[in-house]
Amino acid sequence: MDKIIIIDYGSQYNMLISRRIREMKVYSLVVPYHSDIQITDDVKGIILSGGPASVYDLLSPELNQKILTYGLPVLGICYGMQLLVQAFKGKVSKGVIREYGKNKIENLIYGQLNQGMSKTSTVWMSHSDQTEIMPEGFHTLATSNNSIAMIENTEKNIYGVQFHPEVTHTDEGRLLLENFVFNICKTTPNWNVEDFISTKIQKIKEEVKDESVILGLSGGVDSTVSAALLSLAIKDKLTAIFVDTGQLRKHEALEVLKGYGIFKDMNIIKVDAKDQFYDALKGITDPEEKRKIIGRVFFEVFENEKSKHQDATFLAQGTIYPDVIESISVSGPSHTIKSHHNVGGLPKQSTFKILEPLRELFKDEVREVGISLGLDRQMVYRHPFPGPGLGIRIIGEVTKQQVAILQEADHIFIDELRKHDLYDQVSQAFVVLLPVKTVGVMGDQRTYEQVACIRSVNSTDFMTADVSRLPYDFLDIVSTRIVNEVKGINRVTYDITSKPPGTIEWE
Numbered sequence: 001m002d003k004i005i006i007i008d009y010g011s012q013y014n015m016l017i018s019r020r021i022r023e024m025k026v027y028s029l030v031v032p033y034h035s036d037i038q039i040t041d042d043v044k045g046i047i048l049s050g051g052p053a054s055v056y057d058l059l060s061p062e063l064n065q066k067i068l069t070y071g072l073p074v075l076g077i078c079y080g081m082q083l084l085v086q087a088f089k090g091k092v093s094k095g096v097i098r099e100y101g102k103n104k105i106e107n108l109i110y111g112q113l114n115q116g117m118s119k120t121s122t123v124w125m126s127h128s129d130q131t132e133i134m135p136e137g138f139h140t141l142a143t144s145n146n147s148i149a150m151i152e153n154t155e156k157n158i159y160g161v162q163f164h165p166e167v168t169h170t171d172e173g174r175l176l177l178e179n180f181v182f183n184i185c186k187t188t189p190n191w192n193v194e195d196f197i198s199t200k201i202q203k204i205k206e207e208v209k210d211e212s213v214i215l216g217l218s219g220g221v222d223s224t225v226s227a228a229l230l231s232l233a234i235k236d237k238l239t240a241i242f243v244d245t246g247q248l249r250k251h252e253a254l255e256v257l258k259g260y261g262i263f264k265d266m267n268i269i270k271v272d273a274k275d276q277f278y279d280a281l282k283g284i285t286d287p288e289e290k291r292k293i294i295g296r297v298f299f300e301v302f303e304n305e306k307s308k309h310q311d312a313t314f315l316a317q318g319t320i321y322p323d324v325i326e327s328i329s330v331s332g333p334s335h336t337i338k339s340h341h342n343v344g345g346l347p348k349q350s351t352f353k354i355l356e357p358l359r360e361l362f363k364d365e366v367r368e369v370g371i372s373l374g375l376d377r378q379m380v381y382r383h384p385f386p387g388p389g390l391g392i393r394i395i396g397e398v399t400k401q402q403v404a405i406l407q408e409a410d411h412i413f414i415d416e417l418r419k420h421d422l423y424d425q426v427s428q429a430f431v432v433l434l435p436v437k438t439v440g441v442m443g444d445q446r447t448y449e450q451v452a453c454i455r456s457v458n459s460t461d462f463m464t465a466d467v468s469r470l471p472y473d474f475l476d477i478v479s480t481r482i483v484n485e486v487k488g489i490n491r492v493t494y495d496i497t498s499k500p501p502g503t504i505e506w507e
């Protein structure tokens with residue numbers, strides 16, 4: 001399988017670069033700039049990502065000079081281009097004008113990289129540093145009003161762009177990346193889910209051998225698809241454990257277990273750990289502390305179950321590629337926005353070996369694998385539900401009562417979305433319960449109850465998201481039902497924040 005390697009210098013867009021290339025059916029992976037890069041025959045090209053640093057700063061991430069010795073095509077994006085400029089004796093300096101957001105570039109001459117692009121093209125910029133002196137052996141393909149926007153050295157097969165072709169705001173970004181991936185790197189688009197499935201099943205067999213695996217099922221698409229793959233690979237050496245954390249959605253435990261009915265040969269067990277979770281969360285209000293506690297209790301439950309199931313040595317998790325990229329990001333742990341317990345690693349004392357069959361895939365690829373394995377469409381296209389469950393949708397302390405209130409409100413919202421054929425038109429919808437009480441009036445009586453906020457977003461990869469434009473009349477129906485039917489809520493609001501700057505979950 002042909003591969004493009006993306007070297008991560010800390011850009012917020014590096015995951016998008018990888019996605020864009022996978023969309024072209026070419027496999028791509030992101031590696032931190034300081035890691036030892038393994039160049040095998042299947043690697044056809046290298047992309048240097050953008051990043052927040054300045055190449056002339058003493059402590060900025062450096063270009064691993066080995067990259068230039070492989071004879072592979074290299075494309076530098078933003079900071080990546082500036083590294084190339086510096087490496088080939090050009091000069092990067094602080095520009096007088098910062099270019100941020102939409103800009104126009106003019107293609108002065110046509111080379112390999114900008115083949116087929118329009119004379120002037122809209123691009124997305126995000127830089128203040130720029131090329132002051134051109135690197136040796138390169139020529140300029142395009143400029144913006146204020147900077148050199150695209151350079152190439154066809155002899156060395158090295159290219160640079162000051163803008164971000166991976167962002168959809170760059171109108172011809174896809175064309176430019178296709179020029180690089182297909183014409184310059186000469187890749188064959190041979191990344192597909194069928195090959196992924198057969199290779200993965202083989203790999204799981206080789207890794208697990210005669211040992212046993214337990215897997216945490218949440219009912220979400222990631223753990224379900226992981227279970228299906230593992231079950232095909234290792235049959236009865238897999239035990240799937242569905243943990244009732246007490247923070248599931250209404251009827252979830254029942255529905256999930258019913259959904260798994262299609263796995264005729266799989267050992268599935270349910271563990272009731274509600275009290276364990278409630279006890280551990282007593283009095284806790286800090287979002288990160290809640291996430292960490294929930295993660296810890298999950299592992300305690302699995303450790304406890306281990307001996308009961310053929311002394312399982314492996315714990316399988318539904319970790320997917322965005323979680324992996326986030327956890328290896330060169331921006332480092334100080335940039336952790338939320339602790340996802342399925343990538344934070346195991347507690348030190350854990351004896352499990354970890355198995356993550358989907359760690360190379362994006363969400364939509366996971367869904368494709370699910371469909372290809374014959375899973376039920378409704379299950380595969382269920383909205384994502386976070387591992388920590390309703391606990392991170394109850395702002396403030398998590399108690400049984402708060403969960404019960406939220407479950408009812410959430411159930412009404414989802415029920416109405418389905419009734420109005422809107423469920424499949426939005427990517428993720430849910431209700432958040434706020435620790436705020438407001439005054440209302442119901443049947444001439446004063447009420448003083450909590451506020452619920454409904455949230456619905458549209459997104460393909462959940463890294464960025466737009467607010468769903470739900471009809472006002474629909475929102476009215478949902479709000480009326482929640483206030484009338486859920487004791488404890490007397491006011492409903494709608495969250496109109498996109499991601500960024502907001503995140504999808506509130507905690």
Ligand code: XMP
Nearest residue numbers: 339340341384385386387388462503504505
């Ligand atoms: P945020 O809130 O970071 O969420 O914008 C992005 C997507 O990830 C889901 N999410 C999680 N999924 N474990 C998970 O398995 C977690 O800890 C977790 N936190 C957030 C969230 O629901 C959204 O789909």
